[in-house]
Amino acid sequence: MKILTTNYISCAVKACKSTSLSFPLHFQDAVLVQEEVDFKPEFITNILPRIEWEALKITAVELGFTTLPAQKPEATEEAPLDPQVLKDLHTLLLETQVTEGKLVCANCKHVYNIHQGIANFLLPNHLALPLIMITNF
Amino acid sequence: MDINNPQNYEAEHVHRVYELIASHFSATRFKPWPIVEGFLKGLPIGSIGLDLGCGNGKYLTVNENVFMIGSDRSTALVQIAHDLKTQDSLIADTLELPHPDSRFDFAISIAVIHHFSTTARRIASIRSILATLKPSSNSETNGGKALIYVWALEQPNSKRGWKEGDPQDVMVPWQTSEGYSGVKGGSGKLSKGDKVVTYQRYYHLYREGELVQDIVAAGGIVLESGYERDNWWAICAPPHR
Ligand SMILES: [Zn+2]
Numbered sequence: 001m002k003i004l005t006t007n008y009i010s011c012a013v014k015a016c017k018s019t020s021l022s023f024p025l026h027f028q029d030a031v032l033v034q035e036e037v038d039f040k041p042e043f044i045t046n047i048l049p050r051i052e053w054e055a056l057k058i059t060a061v062e063l064g065f066t067t068l069p070a071q072k073p074e075a076t077e078e079a080p081l082d083p084q085v086l087k088d089l090h091t092l093l094l095e096t097q098v099t100e101g102k103l104v105c106a107n108c109k110h111v112y113n114i115h116q117g118i119a120n121f122l123l124p125n126h127l128a129l130p131l132i133m134i135t136n137f
Numbered sequence: 138m139d140i141n142n143p144q145n146y147e148a149e150h151v152h153r154v155y156e157l158i159a160s161h162f163s164a165t166r167f168k169p170w171p172i173v174e175g176f177l178k179g180l181p182i183g184s185i186g187l188d189l190g191c192g193n194g195k196y197l198t199v200n201e202n203v204f205m206i207g208s209d210r211s212t213a214l215v216q217i218a219h220d221l222k223t224q225d226s227l228i229a230d231t232l233e234l235p236h237p238d239s240r241f242d243f244a245i246s247i248a249v250i251h252h253f254s255t256t257a258r259r260i261a262s263i264r265s266i267l268a269t270l271k272p273s274s275n276s277e278t279n280g281g282k283a284l285i286y287v288w289a290l291e292q293p294n295s296k297r298g299w300k301e302g303d304p305q306d307v308m309v310p311w312q313t314s315e316g317y318s319g320v321k322g323g324s325g326k327l328s329k330g331d332k333v334v335t336y337q338r339y340y341h342l343y344r345e346g347e348l349v350q351d352i353v354a355a356g357g358i359v360l361e362s363g364y365e366r367d368n369w370w371a372i373c374a375p376p377h378r
Contacts, residue, residue: 023237050242122210
């Protein structure tokens with residue numbers, strides 16, 4: 001699971017979605033690998049405005065990356081982003097992967113497992129949406 | 138069709154079957170449908186989206202300039218998709234997506250929602266897809282959009298020959314050999330002397346106009362819709378906010 005993906009993951013429990021505690025999920029016992037991916041500066045430049053920076057900072061610290069800028073780097077017409085900043089983001093967001101570990105919701109405390117790089121978000125029956133809620137409308 | 142518990146019904150007649158036929162199914166699926174390919178290739182660089190019910194992940198690599206997270210209920214299929222490396226994939230249910238609302242530029246749901254066994258669950262799945270998309274303003278240009286693709290009841294040119302007026306809730310056989318182990322890129326064809334095993338998958342065949350109707354019932358705005366190779370498709374956006 002890539003770090004970019006974690007910026008787009010919340011708790012799967014419907015009732016958690018309305019609370020800010022369900023995003024981002026929190027890592028435990030994460031095992032990381034680096035895997036080379038083609039660097040495309042324009043792609044990273046366009047991804048950057050879409051990132052929830054505060055959530056990314058939380059995730060980065062949990063995984064041991066402490067060099068992320070406090071403020072999201074922003075490009076302007078006169079001052080495009082420093083290529084090194086883009087390269088560092090590329091490395092963090094796309095090349096760094098969590099292969100084993102857990103993701104925990106701070107609201108309901110549910111634990112989602114990551115195994116061989118694949119996170120499993122299927123809910124046990126008692127947390128899944130009650131049948132009545134989606135059949136009665 | 139009398140379905141007392143649709144969740145258990147789908148677990149038995151959809152999820153379990155895909156788990157069992159995953160490698161064979163995957164070996165027969167590598168050519169993207171033109172409408173899907175066109176939709177994905179038309180996205181701006183750096184768009185971020187979802188492939189909900191991604192199966193073996195054949196759509197994840199159509200456009201390398203967008204980032205896609207594929208998800209499927211079948212662990213066996215996600216394991217195949219995950220080998221692709223450039224995108225990401227995970228195990229999730231379309232009715233309980235692990236994604237924050239209103240963040241995505243696009244989503245695709247290809248040949249998935251016809252596996253939900255009641256109208257209410259099909260509409261709920263569309264609502265769940267729409268919730269992930271960036272809200273659209275009145276200009277309809279800056280919000281997220283989803284492409285939904287389902288099997289049609291009207292299939293005059295297919296060997297199955299279904300047509301208007303036929304039953305819409307059907308079991309469709311999948312034939313595979315006992316102990317099939319498909320190598321990716323293989324033909325997936327059965328060979329002589331194989332012991333054939335038939336699995337039945339549940340489908341709801343959509344009649345003309347029904348997909349658009351379900352999207353509207355889910356609160357969505359239909360931007361475009363049509364028919365392609367035995368399937369109905371629609372491109373839709375979440376409600377204006
Ligand atoms: Zn939760």
